[in-house]
Amino acid sequence: MQRPLLAAGLLLAAATGLLLNLVQPGLFSSALLVSAGLALLWLGYVEYQHFRSISQAYDLAMQAAHDGFWNWNPVTKKLQVGSRLLQILGYRQDFLPDTHAWLRLVHPDDVAFYNRAVARHIKGETDHFYCEYRVLASDGQYRWIASRGLAVRDGRGTAYQMVGSVTDITERRQHQEELEFLAQHDVLTGLPNRLLFAEHLQAAITEGREQTHRLAVLFIDLDRFKNINDTLGHRAGDQMLQTVSMTLRASLPANCRLYRQGGDEFIVLINPLPAGTDAMDIALKIKEQITEPIAGGENDFFTSASIGVSLFPDDAGDGETLLRHADTAMYAAKAVGGNAIRFHTAQMDQRVSLRMSLETRLRKALQENQFELYFQPQVAAEDGRLVGAEALLRWHDGDSMIPPDQFIPVAEECGLIVPIGEWVIARAVGQIAEWRNRHALVPPIAINLSPRQFWRPSVSHCILDALNFAGLPTSVLEVEITESVVLDPEGDSIEQLGRLREAGIGIALDDFGTGYSSLSYLQRLPVGVLKIDRSFIKSLVVDEGAAGSEPLVRAIIAMAHSLSLKVVAEGVETPEQLQALRYLGCDIIQGYLFSRPLAPGEFAEKYLVDRKNP
Template identity: 40%
Template sequence: MAILQKKRVNFFYKQLLAVMGVNILPLLIMSALLYTNFIADYKNNLIEMMNSKINLLASTSRSGLVFNDNEAVTILLNSLKEYKAIRYVQIYNADRQLFAQYKNMGEQVDLPVEDYKDKPFFKNDNIYVSQSIMMGDDYLGVIVLSASLNSSIVHKKNYLLILSAVLLGSIIMAFILNWQLQKRLTAPIRKLITLVGYVAENKRYHKRLKSNRDDEIGDLILGVNTMLDTIETHETQLFQRANYDELTELPNRHLLMERLSHGIHTAQRNKSEMALLFLDLDRFKIINDSLGHRVGDELLVQVAAKLSNVMRKSDSISRWGGDEFVILIENVGQALDVEHIIEKIIVELERPMIVEDHLLRVSTSIGIAFFPKDGKDSLSLLKHADISMYKAKAKGPGKYEYFERSMLNDSVQRLTMEMQVHKALENKDFFLVYQPKVAVNSECIVGFEVLIRWNLNGRFVPPDEFLPVIEEVGLMYELTLWILAQACKQNKSWQRSGLLPVTIAVNLSASFIMHPNCLKNIQSILSDSGLAPRYLEIELTENTFINSRITAVSVLRTLQDIGIKIAIDDFGTGYSCMSYLKDLPIGTLKIDGSFIKGLGLSANNEGIVRSIIMLGKSLDMMIVAECVETELQRSILQSMECDIIQGYLYSKPLTVDCAETFLANARP
């Protein structure tokens, strides 16, 4: 069934009709009053005229009645023929006998003299008037007169026609004037309606109405403009929040996905290539955890500024989340151009940055995927760039990798390993092994280094495979606490068994040292295990001091003050810290095994080892050489006055039981 809709009458015509109704009503009332007044005036004038006529006839017919001159009176009455409205006139003598009369042609006397009244009256569209004829105080007779009102009807019609014409003209004029007036008055409202309709239809809030009015409509226009200003501001803020990162003011992942989708369509249309760079900052988590989120946020802002300065304006830089950034490069000419940009990014980000008096160094790992070679849609490109970024991160800080199909298998394996390390930590599937540290001259055991192992379904997973994964998924702190607790507990157990007291060395990551609860947790572990602090040694790499040196040194000094030994592991392989080595609370230098393996094979290698030993000795440090496997290496190290040796020459890493046996058989 069709639904009938009433025709819509807009506000302008409703208002015009209302105003016209208000105007027409008084016009009609006024016209009715004028017409009524005209009728009343016409009747009064007619009565006066009839009274004047009858008075004149009464006075002129007096002598005729006195002398009984009927003929003279009849002649007098016949003079009324020129007054067509007079129907008839009759004169009666004192005895009420008809004395003389005049009747207009076709008229009949319709009212006897007895029915006449003292005053004029109207009946059947006629007027009736009577007048006594007196001479002094003597009554001579009576004269009656009847006149037709037909002439008044004509006058009424003419007057009504004129009045109607005037009323219609007034209404038309009022309509035109009101229409123009309403048009002028409602013009701003019409503009407001048009503006509101435009805003509702297009969802755009930039238009405004100009008005100099100081009345209510001006207030309304001002209110609408103010409301649009507020809405536009809110819309801008919402757009900014929805599409831009609040911290760095770079496009966020939502806007990136839009630009990436648009870039793919453009590249398909132009048959051009496009590169997607996925960046992850190296060591950012250490800085963020140790120095706080405020420093981390400011560092991200500076990184964003550096990226913006390096890239072209046509390139799209976005913050993907956390310390990850994505760069979209369109219209790629050749791979070398992209490689040049990548190298510029790496060099620029490796420059030190000062954040709240901290000299910070970060680098970035970059994964690259090309359209259409490495993916034909947004998700594929992002996924493949992300995979290649993790591949670059595995090679070390400041590296980059192009996506290859073979990486997909590695990505699946990595995801699997992430799930497995979570499960292994929950189930305590990790275990510790202990590698002896032996004095060079006496060949007596002086301690153990604790190493972590993982037996996954019968296969031993190398630490360099699972430790980076543990670090990246955020489990390193929890794992390190477990290692510390197990190592301290085991060492104290050996001491209670009467075995030779030795130092137990545990490797700590930079993120652990920078953690706010580091000191508290180490002290708690020592207290719970009962191990004296002098039997615990912590080993750190040089990279620990690259960022937040002040914080790291403060923690280490506190640890040293309570009696814990501190060693630098893998010395000479990281960022050199020789310039401030003398200021660090370090008691031991461990020479990296890569230098030890070259002893006896390369003079340059021996020179490096000798220099490190001399440096340590000059700072009154103990020197430890790791990865010693041959007697020749031991002999050279002894000649260089190395203090302690660790390696397969004396023992491989041992299980708890084997380490206990080794310790029991060791010379005191």
């Protein structure tokens, strides 16, 4: 307030002196003019110092925030950048006078995207400018920056100035790229996984329709692979998978791409399948290469493959059906003893009938209470202390035990997973109540929720009502979900999970690394625990010189801890894996190294009987 008043007074004095000098020239009026002039100079100096202090303070604020300042004139294209922005890129001197100089630093692949973002804001199509892109640094490497800003507009809405800041996000983008690679590739073999295959297959079908060409899907399953794992160990099995993938990838024609479906299953996409070319020729070559002896250190491996083939558009017009038909044909090849190739036929769809039979038995199992819950302990990595347990569903169909990986997908597909999930909730809560009546300390028990359960708005109410009816606090229960619940357009999963979290129930993100593994999903989900999938733990400790999952596991743990999430490692089976996980800072361990899943009585006898109050 003082400077405007002083400036007004000096201007009044100068005007008065000028007027007196015109009306009655003399010493007094001249002195008044000189004094006013000197005062104006002094005021200008003071204002300059004030502006300089503000600029310095702004620069310090930018440095403290690790951001760089920029100021751009959309009309003249003149650009001004702060020292912090230059420091981010490693430059000492400002050599960026205008837009053209800046665009020469922008990565060629990002220029069009960057220009569009700027143009949209200048035209008033966006409330603010924001763009993530790569810029060339002084060391010759590109750095990722996030640039944000606002346009200053005149009375007609025309932008005449834009100001903003940039943040160095290189490290964040690198982590994100690692996670995206992890989500789209198999750790053991480095091959694209089934998620990337689904994307490529859809694109290939779209292209095939437009250009009227055929394509083929080959579903490959290694015969008797389980025998190698059981007799020579998982390391030998992993070595075989790696060798097979390298052999096939190196020999496939240019129009073929290899993927790992999972386990001992591979997929080959032939796109396009040229006219006059038979997919059988490629399938035969693959089968012959797999039957060649595989050198494996002390042992040579011998295996064969069952291959199923389906064609577009002959067998199906969409990717899901095309893959399913190739899978059906593969089982037909395996049914004749393996080491065979079969093309899909309508008769093979009888396998669907068997699946329907399994669905019928599932309904009966639910009615006759054939399900059980087993419990696998979760222990602190540091000292082996029991900190929780996961409830795992088991199905006894007569004298046989049906593996979950066989009946859960069927239950998901036919919708039975919803009543089965409700049974799990009720049984888990009942078991917790029973244990708490008999034992002093019972750890939190985690149950798995299917994405299909979120199709109904009742799953959170079902859980909370069950706990309330049993008189249990919410802290006794945790729920485990997968990233796919976020992708489900038919549910309100985020709201329901938030309701559970607010009530005090812990949320864990299961099988991390096998899905989309996006940071945006982590930010959306109200999770407190991240569970690393067992496939990454399996390849955590490998022979010297072999490519293992240690860098990816390290990145996952570091990222989780940066988000204040606890980390659980699933499938820990060896002391070496435990030692590596402890070194990497993993919080909780789950796996056969400590215990297999146990029936309720066994679990209580082993882990609850001797737990006393502290």
